[in-house]
Amino acid sequence: MELFVFIVAGIGALAGALTLILAKNPVYAALGMLGTLFSLAVLYVTQLAHFVAAVQVVVYAGAIMTLFLFVIMLIGVDRAEDTSEKLTSQRYGAIAVLAGAVLFAGYLWLSGTFTWSLAASNGPPPVGSIEETGFLLFAEWLLPFEVTSLLLIVASVGAVALALFRPLRRSGK
Amino acid sequence: MELLLVIARVLLSFTIGLGVVVLLVWGERKVVADMQSRLGPMRTGPYGILQTVADGLKLLFKEQVTPSRVERFVFELAPFLSAVPALLLVLVIPFARPLEVTIGGEARTLQFAALDLNIGLLFILAMSSIAVYAVVLAGWSSGSKYPLIGGVRGSAQAISYEAAMGLAMVAVVMWSTTLPAVSDLGALSLSEIVLRQQTSFFGGALSWIPAWNVVPQFPAFVIFMVAIFAETNRAPFDMVEAEQEIVAGFHTEYSGMRFAMFFLAEYMNMFTMSALAVSLFLGGWGGPFLDQVGGLTATLLSFVYLLIKVAAVLFLFVWVRASFPRFRYDQLMNLGWKRLIPTALVWLILSTIVVSYRQFGAPWS
Numbered sequence: 042m043e044l045f046v047f048i049v050a051g052i053g054a055l056a057g058a059l060t061l062i063l064a065k066n067p068v069y070a071a072l073g074m075l076g077t078l079f080s081l082a083v084l085y086v087t088q089l090a091h092f093v094a095a096v097q098v099v100v101y102a103g104a105i106m107t108l109f110l111f112v113i114m115l116i117g118v119d120r121a122e123d124t125s126e127k128l129t130s131q132r133y134g135a136i137a138v139l140a141g142a143v144l145f146a147g148y149l150w151l152s153g154t155f156t157w158s159l160a161a162s163n164g165p166p167p168v169g170s171i172e173e174t175g176f177l178l179f180a181e182w183l184l185p186f187e188v189t190s191l192l193l194i195v196a197s198v199g200a201v202a203l204a205l206f207r208p209l210r211r212s213g214k
Numbered sequence: 215m216e217l218l219l220v221i222a223r224v225l226l227s228f229t230i231g232l233g234v235v236v237l238l239v240w241g242e243r244k245v246v247a248d249m250q251s252r253l254g255p256m257r258t259g260p261y262g263i264l265q266t267v268a269d270g271l272k273l274l275f276k277e278q279v280t281p282s283r284v285e286r287f288v289f290e291l292a293p294f295l296s297a298v299p300a301l302l303l304v305l306v307i308p309f310a311r312p313l314e315v316t317i318g319g320e321a322r323t324l325q326f327a328a329l330d331l332n333i334g335l336l337f338i339l340a341m342s343s344i345a346v347y348a349v350v351l352a353g354w355s356s357g358s359k360y361p362l363i364g365g366v367r368g369s370a371q372a373i374s375y376e377a378a379m380g381l382a383m384v385a386v387v388m389w390s391t392t393l394p395a396v397s398d399l400g401a402l403s404l405s406e407i408v409l410r411q412q413t414s415f416f417g418g419a420l421s422w423i424p425a426w427n428v429v430p431q432f433p434a435f436v437i438f439m440v441a442i443f444a445e446t447n448r449a450p451f452d453m454v455e456a457e458q459e460i461v462a463g464f465h466t467e468y469s470g471m472r473f474a475m476f477f478l479a480e481y482m483n484m485f486t487m488s489a490l491a492v493s494l495f496l497g498g499w500g501g502p503f504l505d506q507v508g509g510l511t512a513t514l515l516s517f518v519y520l521l522i523k524v525a526a527v528l529f530l531f532v533w534v535r536a537s538f539p540r541f542r543y544d545q546l547m548n549l550g551w552k553r554l555i556p557t558a559l560v561w562l563i564l565s566t567i568v569v570s571y572r573q574f575g576a577p578w579s
Binding site for chain 2: 098
């Protein structure tokens with residue numbers, strides 16, 4: 042059962058990721074991203090991390106929603122993105138990275154000490170994972186948490202500032 | 215055995231939800247007709263009670279028109295994205311008092327919520343944020359002006375009011391942590407929140423007054439009610455499908471069963487949101503004489519109490535629809551961002567102070 046859910050959700054996540062990269066229409070790309078994040082949430086549920094799964098859907102679904110709105114309102118409904126390639130050398134780079142990954146996987150496989158860990162959800166269900174998450178976030182990692190939120194605020198204020206307050210052009214008036 | 219119980223619980227939830235929806239569609243038309251001195255549906259069955267069934271059959275056999283400029287895949291996906299979260303939401307509502315039974319010599323407690331999640335409220339928020347996609351995708355994929363306007367309006371509205379709704383919920387959850395715990399599910403579980411409201415603040419002659427959250431959390435209750443009107447796209451917040459301006463909003467291009475799924479989802483959401491308001495604030499299935507009768511009778515009685523409360527909230531929905539004109543879009547955004555969210559934040563802070571005082575005592579002690 043768990044393996045079945047893992048396979049289905051994994052395929053969903055990969056298909057979503059491929060759609061995100063390959064789709065010509067930005068709305069479909071955002072939709073693919075939604076599919077990936079939702080599949081990840083399903084995977085969290087199989088790992089008994091219900092709280093993380095719910096937060097994943099709540100937070101990311103809201104975030105992609107705004108992405109949708111940006112796509113629809115800024116880019117326009119009917120126009121697809123300009124997909125002609127600007128960096129022609131990146132193909133060779135991608136091939137090199139892929140070859141490296143294959144080589145590394147082969148090395149892991151040959152060295153023979155690498156085992157998949159499948160037993161994550163066999164333990165007792167983590168009771169009160171909400172409390173634990175909250176405690177970790179607000180006691181142990183309080184400073185990184187606050188700094189991250191400050192960073193996000195600075196980023197959004199900066200985006201608004203860049204978009205709204207352009208230097209006035211002299212147009213003869 | 216476990217599996218059978220789960221299937222039975224899910225079927226029970228769906229049956230109750232769909233049954234209420236069928237009656238709700240008819241009831242709304244009758245009540246609005248009454249408020250406007252009309253008769254409403256009269257010809258199908260006594261007092262037209264079979265009107266919804268007749269409409270449903272008609273929609274089932276109608277042709278499904280697909281306009282030529284739609285994005286086909288998303289166009290067909292959107293009705294399901296709307297109906298599935300609506301159906302899933304019904305599963306977390308606790309319908310009746312838990313029943314203590316003995317099955318095969320083993321004492322156990324039957325819960326009447328199909329999903330007893332320890333993250334119940336977060337699940338509700340997650341599902342309602344999935345449901346927003348139905349509106350915006352239906353609007354976008356229809357490839358026509360009015361649905362697009364309706365979809366963009368709908369998503370903006372839902373994002374704005376979901377924040378206020380979530381803040382009101384947080385205040386309730388924090389308040390209910392101060393009430394004595396009943397099960398080990400934690401204060402985010404809906405069944406647990408309902409169970410914790412069955413106690414009383416008073417002793418002696420006043421102990422029949424229940425500890426419903428609506429009294430200590432009254433501002434949160436008001437915010438929550440306004441927010442669920444907006445979340446379910448009901449009048450006076452029905453900008454999404456404002457008939458006089460944008461034909462039928464996001465589902466203009468839909469017909470037949472696809473339209474019926476949007477319709478079903480809207481009314482299902484009305485029912486679940488009302489049941490949610492009742493469970494969070496009005497004591498859920500609680501009511502008088504439950505402890506005295508006990509057993510199966512108490513469970514059935516508690517179900518009747520829940521239905522009465524939900525019917526009252528649903529009547530409020532219809533009443534407001536018949537009484538108030540629609541908001542303008544800027545008024546809607548003003549109300550959401552400049553009134554509701556700040557009020558909810560201030561109330562959350564005040565409520566937190568009270569909660570921490572109740573839990574930890576005065577700071578100088």
